[in-house]
Amino acid sequence: MATQRIRDFLATRRPEGPCMILDLDVVRENYEGFVKALPQSRIFYAVKANPAPEILRLLVSLGSSFDTATVAEIEMVLDAGATPDRISFGNTIKKERDIARAYELGVSLYAVDCVEEVEKVARAAPGARVFCRVLTDGEGAEWPLSRKFGCVPEMAVSVLRRAHELGLQAYGVSFHVGSQQTNLKAWDRALSDASKVFRTLAKEGIVLKLVNMGGGFPTRYLKDVPSAQAYGLAIFDSLSKHFGNRIPETIIEPGRGMVGNAGVIRSEVVLVSKKSENDKLRWVYLDVGKFNGLAETMDEAIRYPIETAKDSDEKVPCVLAGPTCDSADVMYEKTPYPLPISLTVGDEILIEGTGAYTTTYASVAFNGFEPIRSYVI
Amino acid sequence: MATQRIRDFLATRRPEGPCMILDLDVVRENYEGFVKALPQSRIFYAVKANPAPEILRLLVSLGSSFDTATVAEIEMVLDAGATPDRISFGNTIKKERDIARAYELGVSLYAVDCVEEVEKVARAAPGARVFCRVLTDGEGAEWPLSRKFGCVPEMAVSVLRRAHELGLQAYGVSFHVGSQQTNLKAWDRALSDASKVFRTLAKEGIVLKLVNMGGGFPTRYLKDVPSAQAYGLAIFDSLSKHFGNRIPETIIEPGRGMVGNAGVIRSEVVLVSKKSENDKLRWVYLDVGKFNGLAETMDEAIRYPIETAKDSDEKVPCVLAGPTCDSADVMYEKTPYPLPISLTVGDEILIEGTGAYTTTYASVAFNGFEPIRSYVI
Incomplete structure (x- = not known):
């Protein structure tokens, strides 16, 4: 789900720190897919999934209507050019x-x-x-x-x-x-x-x-x-x-169906360790976690696909955790995630299907980590 | 735990919207309590609990050291006037x-x-x-x-x-x-x-x-x-x-022990309803929830004391929920919270013990709800 446009953006722009990159072409395809599948229904995009102005402007131009949760979201949609008859509170x-x-x-x-x-x-x-x-x-x-x-x-x-x-x-x-x-x-x-x-x-x-x-x-x-x-x-x-x-x-x-598969989080491995010499389980710590983008891993509800440059190597079960000093900031522990045994500090990983419920779900600045940056391309 | 200073602040300033008010006098008492209890130990305040500059400046002046999670937190502590020998990464x-x-x-x-x-x-x-x-x-x-x-x-x-x-x-x-x-x-x-x-x-x-x-x-x-x-x-x-x-x-x-009991969240009841005519359980919806201040109610782990102006009235079990369109934004459901039967839309409530792990734990703007505002007095 990391499209060529997303790969090109990462290769040429090389943004610093963890970030989410979202490809508008995928949003357009998803919108057209819904229109085709349900030609009799009006589509109200659930703004809470991702209120990025670029997404709202694209959907306004495609003819979408909008489902909003607050006056703030209503104002964002109006700012993107929608008339109020296209808005549901x-x-x-x-x-x-x-x-x-x-x-x-x-x-x-x-x-x-x-x-x-x-x-x-x-x-x-x-x-x-x-x-x-x-x-x-x-x-x-x-x-x-x-x-x-x-x-x-x-x-x-x-x-x-x-x-x-x-x-x-x-x-x-x-x-x-x-x-x-x-x-x-x-x-x-x-x-x-x-x-x-x-x-x-x-x-x-x-x-x-x-x-x-x-x-x-x-x-x-x-x-x-x-x-x-x-x-x-x-x-x-x-x-x-x-x-x-x-x-x-x-x-x-x-909401998720419109933008989820359009986004990819690019993260960096901060640490790979074990808890004891004989531990079979590796702990992989990333620079994103529950508090700066991956809130929906709560209770391990959503299991995102992960891509690394070493995916052809042998994989071993890993606990995947975030960078904060909060013990709840662990994404996958009950069901460990298979990751390459060769994965090491500094490696980049791509977490796919992260276009929805990531950027605005992030905490303000918990532990001093800033919310995940977002690039809509 | 709503001190007289907090009550006076709310009565005279009447801030708009949900907010957390923190009384520095309580932080001072807590600090002095730790010094007295463990006179041989150095105290490193866990900044992540609440990094408000007023708290950091007070603790610098009292002689505290600081436990930090990120460079951002280190910079906040230095800005508050601490020398680097008082900082642990x-x-x-x-x-x-x-x-x-x-x-x-x-x-x-x-x-x-x-x-x-x-x-x-x-x-x-x-x-x-x-x-x-x-x-x-x-x-x-x-x-x-x-x-x-x-x-x-x-x-x-x-x-x-x-x-x-x-x-x-x-x-x-x-x-x-x-x-x-x-x-x-x-x-x-x-x-x-x-x-x-x-x-x-x-x-x-x-x-x-x-x-x-x-x-x-x-x-x-x-x-x-x-x-x-x-x-x-x-x-x-x-x-x-x-x-x-x-x-x-x-x-x-x-962290929690230093600032937890110093803060109170003032919230407003947005809706009180039932799911069916014969439902015994009432649903009370507030303007704060898991995504704008009460993240630590995750799995109902922390049960905050709640004060209302109607606490002498009969109390009935209520599910307590936040204002977002997210079904996970429910604070207490497995163990309902007893609240006055007379509680109604527009009533103010005080959620006590909320000085730690609330303001920076809040999401950036999920559903368009802004992070909870904080007043340190």
Whole structure:
């Protein structure tokens, strides 16, 4: 996944220190892949995955819309040239003054998952469109979503009814099947739940229009994942099954699936050591770790592909750790990572699939290490 | 732990948004407590816990020395007015060019835990003093240290011997019993291991001088912890037991114990909701979370005391979550937190014991949320 453009950049520019290089051509291909796979859906890029202005400007030019978490992200998207009708304020947890600010900026689509949030939107953004997030079980996702967002489908009915009563436009339902979701059928159950909310409210004369199918589209790390086309077909089948010939407007919100495989982290081996003379396990310490780019190795959830110049040599199991004085700054220990036995201090390594959830996830300056630098090419 | 000075600051200044306020008077008391408890030990403040310049300047004026993780931290300490003889480069994972830079800046005390690191120090900081970190089992610590740092005691002998051969000053041994260590006997076993390294090398004519006893001194969260005095007595007993009348120079490196209880995070309730009508569990969402200040709630390791203006009301179990669109941004879910049933949107809460490992642990701008602001008073 280190493209030739990324390799050329590293070879000619030789940036100092650890960095993430992201190839916009890959983002463009990913966008076009989603359009082709789901031609009926609007694409709302999940800005939190990587808010680099170059990415936002490219996606604006390609016609993308944007899923945002905060007023700061809304402003970044507007700065990149998008009109506010292309923005969703997709966070279900918003201060009322932030809703008011988004409304002033022209944003008219808001996520909710409880009556209290509906009441805030009704006061701060009168007449806006709201969609209610429904809980899914997240089975099959490598990064399951817990129960933080959403409510059960029965409660979504009351939430949207309340929105209607308060003069908002009860616009639809959203769900999220869990990040890096590789089970193609995960969308089916959620779409079934969504269709029930549609039917219940239709009987009361409240006609929903939108299903926001969220993200969860995986990027390729070590295992092969189904292609965007395979996702598209499975989702279209489920939509037909549950909505018949009244298929609603649909939205998808890819984040990792849009930028994950476009980025590569270039790191340096700082130390290779053992804990005792007879230890079979080697410890490899890098200049990036959990606090300056690789936060998603938390609980060893995401296993990134790693490339070195010595990959044809014999490989031995290694614990992979970051450079801070924090004992939690270890990426792979429970399942050691096979790396060349010849790997040594000063060697460069490439950590692939790191275009999403790396740069802004980095800590401000923990231990004095600066956040990872990013080059978008 | 919200001191009157912190309460007055909040009442008069009314800062906007979530913030951490730290009372320097408490830091001063903590420093004096350590001096009193361990009058024979030099105190090296672990800068990573909180590198705010006001804290560093206060500790410089009180006579403290400093444990640093990077050249950036070394420069901060020098900027605060410390001379380089008061600085230890305590990270066992260092780039050779960073060792050279520290040496240029006058730093002459370095941590190592393997022969490879000794060789770097010998090349980049000729003649410097090195201490070798020894592995401990971390039993009894709330934040155990895994095996990331240190080597077994037998290997420490070879590491220090190699340092001696390369013209470095084989200066001592360090260990760390694990952060927030509440077992007073944890130091005893480590001191026993350290004394064996001293005796083995003494037979070869290599006379070590220093035992760096690291940190691990707890701050008071919800449970009462032993006082600094109790730690001091237990440690002095172990030193006498293992070193007899040849007690070495000792260093301690408190971080959390120096600043943890000096800080309070002021946060706002953004949303209170349930996932279904019959749900017994309430979800309370704050404007701070794992990515902008409360990273140490990872795995619910640290349970901070929380104060609200409604604490005399009935309390019910709540899941406590942060404001981002990240499902991992949940502080307490496995063990819900009892909070007033009357708690509602817009209420202020104080999260106590948050002076350490909060401000610099925060992410750069994940989801567009800025890092938590800090006021040192």
